[in-house]
Amino acid sequence: MELGDMGERAAIKRIRGTYGYDWPDSDCSYIPMGSKYLLITTDSIAERTHIPKGAKPQDVGYFFAALNLSDIAAMGGRPKYFMSALVLPNKMDIGYLDGLQRGINRCLRKYNVKLIGGDLKKGTEAVLTGVAIGEAHRSRMMHRMNIGAGDAVCVTGTLGRNAAGYYMWKRGESEGASILLGIEPRIKEGMFISTNGARAAIDLSDGVNSAISQISAATGKHFEILWDAVPADPLALNLSKRLGINAQEMCLNFGGEYELLFTVPHDLAEKLASKARAKGMKVSVIGRVYGRRNVLVHKGRRIPITGKGYEHFISD
Numbered sequence: 001m002e003l004g005d006m007g008e009r010a011a012i013k014r015i016r017g018t019y020g021y022d023w024p025d026s027d028c029s030y031i032p033m034g035s036k037y038l039l040i041t042t043d044s045i046a047e048r049t050h051i052p053k054g055a056k057p058q059d060v061g062y063f064f065a066a067l068n069l070s071d072i073a074a075m076g077g078r079p080k081y082f083m084s085a086l087v088l089p090n091k092m093d094i095g096y097l098d099g100l101q102r103g104i105n106r107c108l109r110k111y112n113v114k115l116i117g118g119d120l121k122k123g124t125e126a127v128l129t130g131v132a133i134g135e136a137h138r139s140r141m142m143h144r145m146n147i148g149a150g151d152a153v154c155v156t157g158t159l160g161r162n163a164a165g166y167y168m169w170k171r172g173e174s175e176g177a178s179i180l181l182g183i184e185p186r187i188k189e190g191m192f193i194s195t196n197g198a199r200a201a202i203d204l205s206d207g208v209n210s211a212i213s214q215i216s217a218a219t220g221k222h223f224e225i226l227w228d229a230v231p232a233d234p235l236a237l238n239l240s241k242r243l244g245i246n247a248q249e250m251c252l253n254f255g256g257e258y259e260l261l262f263t264v265p266h267d268l269a270e271k272l273a274s275k276a277r278a279k280g281m282k283v284s285v286i287g288r289v290y291g292r293r294n295v296l297v298h299k300g301r302r303i304p305i306t307g308k309g310y311e312h313f314i315s316d
Contacts (some may be wrong), residue, residue: 016163017303027203028071030141037141039079039134041071041275045125052169059102062181067205068130069111069185074203075196077136079187081109081116084130087123111187112290125273142190142262144215146200153223153287154198154268156189156260159208160247163254166257168241179235183258189281193262196272199260208252209305211261212294225252225287225305227298252305263289 003011006055030037045051045067049058060191065082072079084104090096108115113132165179182277202211212223242249264272269285276283294305 001114008283019133025035044129052177058103059181062099062107065104065107068132070203072134072191073187077134079134081133083118085119087127098129140194142201147263151263151289158231158233161233163257164235164239197268198262204257224290229286231284262302
């Protein structure tokens with residue numbers, strides 16, 4: 001058996017079984033520290049897998065830093081420090097390296113995060129690994145295991161824009177790469193929802209269907225998602241009509257999106273969404289924790305959610 005037969009999540013389960021002890025089922029580790037948790041997370045991108053050809057180095061650097069900060073946002077935390085370990089080829093142009101660093105710095109400055117070191121090595125292709133360190137109040141930290149039956153399911157922002165950028169890039173439209181890499185870690189939103197009743201959250205780096213699948217597997221709870229309530233990005237809807245690409249696939253089953261999917265007690269959901277709008281943040285209620293299987297409700301039909309979004313090794 002090869003990794004491509006097993007897939008990312010089965011491989012992670014296999015790795016966890018090697019050590020004889022467990023660790024939190026989350027993309028961000030948390031360590032008790034008085035009244036707070038110390039949050040630590042790491043993520044990598046590789047040139048051939050994650051960086052579209054023709055992308056500007058500044059966009060790549062920003063994307064690299066932002067995706068590392070995103071897992072801290074999903075815990076309701078505040079990122080404070082960042083480290084980067086870079087494997088770069090000999091033939092990389094110095095101008096590209098400078099642009100990469102400008103992009104990283106622009107993201108870190110925007111979110112008041114300080115670079116505190118890292119590593120630099122030679123390799124055959126660019127591989128960038130980041131470590132983000134932050135903190136969250138213990139009483140307010142969100143964890144994907146904390147969902148409750150009957151909770152409302154919500155999402156920040158709009159969905160499908162990154163998928164649209166990908167299809168534009170594949171068609172040779174130059175702005176597609178910038179759209180695909182133009183993510184933002186929802187740090188402000190994560191801290192806001194964690195103080196307004198949100199119990200559990202996960203970022204949508206692998207897509208809505210993947211997030212649902214992961215949470216269901218870990219908790220035994222299931223989701224009912226209302227397609228008419230999903231905040232599809234106008235660019236995704238436009239591209240769906242123009243190219244005949246399934247809008248549901250773009251909005252629910254595409255990796256590379258970094259909005260937050262979260263749950264909140266049902267009676268608090270609309271109040272939270274209204275308070276978010278008043279602060280300039282977009283939050284939509286798109287379903288509930290309900291039933292014995294994951295379903296998408298569309299035009300009176302209950303469609304089983306079988307897609308699992310992006311998964312490394314299998315989706316490559």
